Every structure is written in C-alpha cells, then in structure tokens.
C-alpha cells in the first residue's frame with residue numbers, strides 16, 4: 001500500500017507537534033510520526049518562558065525569544081480550543097544572589113506536556129520510528145519500522161535524535177524533580193549553582209524543581225542529580241523538606257555546536273525542512289519556529 005501525505009512531520013515533541021498544529025490550522029494535510037523515545041525533552045521540560053532568566057539579552061536568539069513570548073498568548077488560546085488547558089501563566093520572580101527579589105511580569109511559564117497533548121488533538125499521529133528519509137520521484141520517501149510513507153514535504157523535528165538524519169544536532173541531558181505536597185510558589189528563578197540554573201515552579205502535576213545539564217545520552221535518573229535537585233529545592237522554597245518525589249524526570253535537550261537552532265531547508269535532501277536544535281529554549285522559541293516552517297512550506301508549494 002502506498003501511503004501519501006502533503007506534509008509529514010518526523011517527531012511530535014514540542015517543536016514537531018506545534019509545527020504540525022500550525023500547518024494543519026493553515027489547511028495542510030499533515031501526518032506526524034513519533035517514536036515515543038524515552039528521554040524526549042518535552043516530557044521533562046520546565047516550561048519557563050524567560051529570555052532574561054536565560055541571559056539571552058545581547059545574543060542572536062534574543063529577538064526570537066521576545067517574539068516567542070509575544071506569540072504565546074494567541075497560540076495558547078488556539079491550542080485550548082482542543083478543550084485541554086496549557087497552563088500559560090504570566091510573571092516570574094527572580095531570586096537574587098544577595099537575597100533581593102525582582103518580578104518580571106513580561107516573562108511566564110506553561111506546561112509542556114499539556115502543550116504537546118493539546119497540539120496533537122485533531123492531528124493524525126502514528127507511533128512509528130523513522131529510519132531513513134530520502135528523495136523519491138518529486139517528493140520524499142520516509143522509511144519507518146511501521147512501513148513507508150511518501151510526502152511532498154517532510155519536516156525533520158526529531159529533537160536530539162535529528163543528528164541521525166544529517167544535521168548537526170546532539171544531546172545535552174537535563175534532570176528535574178516533580179514534588180508532591182510542596183508549598184505553591186508560582187514561578188521562581190534562583191541564582192545558578194555549580195553552573196546550573198536553579199528554578200522552581202508550581203504546575204498542575206506538582207512543584208517542578210530543575211535542572212541539571214550534562215553531556216550524555218543517558219536517560220536514567222541518578223542519585224547525584226537527585227541530591228543536587230533536593231538541595232536546590234531547599235534553597236529556593238522554604239518548607240519543601242517533607243514533600244515526596246512524584247517523578248524524577250530526565251530529558252535530552254537537542255543542542256547544536258554553535259547553540260543556534262536549525263530551521264530551514266535540509267543541507268542535502270531536497271523536500272526536507274529541518275526544525276531542530278532548540279537546546280534549552282524549545283518552549284520559548286516554538287511559536288516562532290512553527291511560523292517560520294509554515295512560511296517555508298507555503299513558499300515551496302507556490303514555487
């Protein structure tokens with residue numbers, strides 16, 4: 001059987017799901033193929049939208065980060081038409097090394113797993129691991145462990161695993177804790193410790209405390225990280241000691257050698273667009289990437 005779609009999105013994580021949701025909203029016939037990989041970043045991500053906390057001011061990502069923040073309220077409203085809330089909240093409290101506190105009302109947070117679930121509603125998502133992508137006739141052939149598909153256009157959004165398809169993307173592991181029975185805090189961003197950002201935010205699934213950062217593909221939680229995260233929780237949130245661990249999350253941030261996401265035509269395979277390498281900023285930058293991919297798909301259709 002030949003299975004053909006206008007656009008196939010490889011990977012249904014934060015970037016792939018929002019790209020597919022945006023293309024579907026613009027009327028495209030879209031299929032998402034997702035391998036449900038252990039270590040997918042969207043399952044472990046905090047969901048902070050903090051260009052200042054992440055010290056992006058003065059970097060080439062700052063303009064896109066501000067544009068991402070500006071686009072989130074409208075995108076969240078469109079996602080929530082699915083009936084699923086994405087928990088977009090304004091305001092972050094910055095705790096400073098000297099003990100002061102600064103509020104940044106323009107920054108915010110959301111719940112990445114809810115964003116992905118809301119975006120996937122109404123999309124066709126097939127559980128399949130993509131093994132190869134290559135040109136075929138005037139389009140693209142996608143080989144998977146569940147058979148082959150063909151498409152006019154393919155969007156590669158396989159997170160850290162995108163490197164298997166000829167783009168310079170690798171993994172940087174992050175671990176975080178979800179605590180049950182902890183005090184509610186909103187979104188608190190503390191001063192870094194041992195080079196790691198420390199933050200705590202109240203989410204529908206518990207108090208999220210993050211996050212470590214290590215160059216490894218390992219996707220199992222470790223005790224050293226658990227101890228460091230417990231310490232971060234104690235420093236940031238008074239009264240957290242009795243809270244129990246509801247989940248110890250591990251995710252692989254998709255990173256590039258120069259820290260810049262790759263969004264544009266694939267370097268060698270015609271008909272393939274890349275949307276990968278968003279590192280520690282995928283929640284923040286996803287609305288901008290989705291709009292950019294939509295424009296590129298529309299350009300190629302009208303060419």
Ligand SMILES: Cc1cc2nc3c(=O)[nH]c(=O)nc-3n(C[C@H](O)[C@H](O)[C@H](O)COP(=O)(O)OP(=O)(O)OC[C@H]3O[C@@H](n4cnc5c(N)ncnc54)[C@H](O)[C@@H]3O)c2cc1C
Nearest residue numbers: 011013015035037041042048130159174251281282283284
């Ligand atoms: C601990 C932690 C905290 C973070 N906090 C924040 C934050 O506060 N703010 C922020 O902006 N960002 C944050 N991030 C970063 C953010 O999570 C990532 O930038 C974002 O998830 C990247 O999205 P993605 O879709 O490219 O990759 P992912 O979310 O990893 O999704 C990739 C998807 O591709 C699928 N896939 C992989 N290979 C294949 C294949 N061969 N075939 C089919 N499907 C495949 C996977 O199953 C997965 O669902 C955090 C990340 C971590 C780990």
